[in-house]
Amino acid sequence: MAARTLSLSTPPSTPALQSDCRRFNPFRSSLSPSLRPQSLQSPWLGTTNLLLRSSTLGPLMPKHRPITATVSFSLPTAKPERVSSAEKVPKWSSKAIKSFTMAELEARKLKYPTTGTEALLMGVLIEGTNLASKFLRANGITLFKVREETVKLLGKADLYFFSPEHPPLTEAAQRALDWAVDEKLKSGESGEVTTAHLLLGVWSEEEAPGHKIMSSHGFSNEKAKELKSLISEPGFVED
Known part of the structure; x- marks a missing residue:
């Protein structure tokens, strides 16, 4: 009895069958060669090969530059001519800032x-x-007292009012800042404009709320002279 042999060879496919396989092949790209994303031209990124970077979008994202902070050593002034003049304007101390x-x-x-x-x-x-x-504290003037007196003098603001991020200076406050710088310039001494100069500038505005609050708590012209003498000592530095 003759033994039968099973053939495991795959029958040759017909052209029609090959066409159907290509048509329904899920792994075959449907894009034509002209539409495949071979490269990306961008005026910011230049030419980027997407085939080499398809695994991650990291290289396509611009790197963040480190954030740098600039510290200013000047405060607002109503005398812009100082900046353009040859006269050297003293800097404010870090504590005054x-x-x-x-x-x-x-x-x-x-x-x-x-x-x-x-x-x-x-x-x-x-x-x-x-x-x-x-x-100020040595003379009995504390933050709590000043804040309480401020509310009594100026009243409470509207509950639903929101102040700007940088509330603009009043005219009196601007004059106080300029007075502090002028006083430092008149002294002819080197160094920075300190918080003492700033406080004396506030005291110089006699009709302003700051002066009235200081006066109501015992600050006087004698106290102002005492403070001025402290900062006039040779080698004084506000550390």
Whole structure:
């Protein structure tokens, strides 16, 4: 009896069958060669080969530059001619800058639309480590008292009012800042404009809230002269 042999060979496919396989092959790209994303031309990225970077989008994303912070050593002034003049304008001390920043923040907390002399006074006290704040506390003038007196004098702001991020200075507060710089220039001494100069500038505005609050708590022209004598000592530095 003759043994039968099974053939496992695949019968040759017909052209029609090959065409059907190509038609329904899920792994075959339906894009024509002209539409395949071989490269990307961009005026910002240049030419990028997408086939080499298809596994990740990381290389396509621009790298973030490190953030740098710039510290300014000047405060707003109503005398822009200083900047263009040949006269060297003294810088504000870091504690005076911080006091000014705290003043703006305090004005926002109280929901006031501007930063006034009363806010500058509170900013000096909030910073807390400067000579002017120590001098005020030694004479019984504290942040709590000044804040309470401010509300009594200026009233409470509207509950639903939101102060701007940087409440603009009142005219009196701007004059106080300029007075501090002018006083430093008139002294002819080198060094920075300190919180003591700032506080004396607030005191110079007699009709402003800051002066009235200081006066109501016992600050006087004699106290101002005493503070001025402290910062006039040779080699004084607000550290």
